[in-house]
Amino acid sequence: MKLTESILGPKKNLKGGARLPHRKGTAECQSVEMPTPKTVSILMSQHIGAPCEPTVKKGDTVYVGTVVGNSDAYVSAPIHSSVSGVVTEIKQVRLASGATTNAVVIESDGLDTVDPAIKPIEINTKQDLINAAKDCGLVGLGGAGFPAHVKLNIKDGAEYDTLIINGAECEPYITSDYRECMENYDDVMNGIYLIKEVLGFKHVVIGVEDNKPKAIKKLYDIAADKRDADNSVRLMKLKSSYPQGAEKVLIYTTTGRVLKMGQLPIDVGCVVMNITSVGTLYRYIKTGMPLVKKRLTVDGDAIKEPKNVIVPIGTSVGEVIDFCGGFSEEPEKVLFGGPMMGIAINNLSMAVTKHNNAILAFKPHYEQTTACIRCGRCVGACPMNLAPAAVETALKLDNVQKLEALNVNYCMECGSCAFVCPAKRPLTQTMRLAKAEVKRRGSK
């Protein structure tokens, strides 16, 4: 097969969505390692599911890779130290969401001594792979933070055929997955083949947006890979349209399958994994070093020297920004994540967690909100076929029945509606509030 023939086009095109400016100015910035900070604050809530309990106490000595938090709950993932040193405190801290969690504060000895128990992992069975994902502390690294071992633990008898690798990275500014593909191609491909073989997927589709031609060129090698005699691992070039990387959207565009309310990807025969998650899992198997560092894109017009930085988990946002030259001027907002779905940070002492993929800081940009002009653009932009303007009216009228009828729970808070609204209505926030109202007072 010719190299170009190895590339698939999308099965379906994204409905709605928004054409965003890409602003991927850090795409060609090789990742740089940040020096080990003096202290790290390792949060016990770094994933979707049950938070961990600290497994260490004040005064304990820990190493790089030592487990410092764990939970008996199934939907959870262990948490490891990113430095060697001494635990100085266990304290309560506030998360960006407003909730609180325990944090293990560790003073680094500056030596980065690796935990002596760390050694490469042998994978012979499905259970070995699931255990590896769990012991690595792996969670969805595209920003979702769902524990990977739960995803890979497919029930006996389930019908599935396709592993989808999410390399879409559709949010503006963020290039951390792109750098994973460019810098760690072998880890990504070895991880893909391992998961495919051990779990028995018939097809693998690697979804990449067409605004990443260098990554696509690199992934041409898939066609020449001797492990792929039956051409079952294919690159799919997707249109650069937001939110192409949202799980439901990606399943639709790569397979044509529709995920109904409450369904999981496995219900339509798919497992979706982020490209950095797959590379990270392979590195864990190769070295035994769990997830203790994370690549972040640090960018935005208020950052002096935008970069891709590999950061020890638990480092404060302020230290990461200082490493990038600091602020060029006082920012109006600092975000964990992208401008569309990121969470605003009000305190630079907040710690980096596993599923953070970007820190963005922006100068003030004043936009005046005006009345809705009923143009319908928000409806056209919604990939879930929702009517945000009607939701806004129903919320104002406190009509919960109407909110239910408008299927607000289908909203994935992607922000496309707010982006296209000429009146600058805060529609994402409206949808969030509407979902909360239905949860609180709805009939189901």
Ligand code: SF4
């Ligand atoms: S209503 Fe929800 S899913 Fe639809 S565009 Fe707005 S934020 Fe995205």
Ligand code: SF4
């Ligand atoms: S896009 Fe904005 S102005 Fe247009 S209908 Fe929707 S809420 Fe109203």
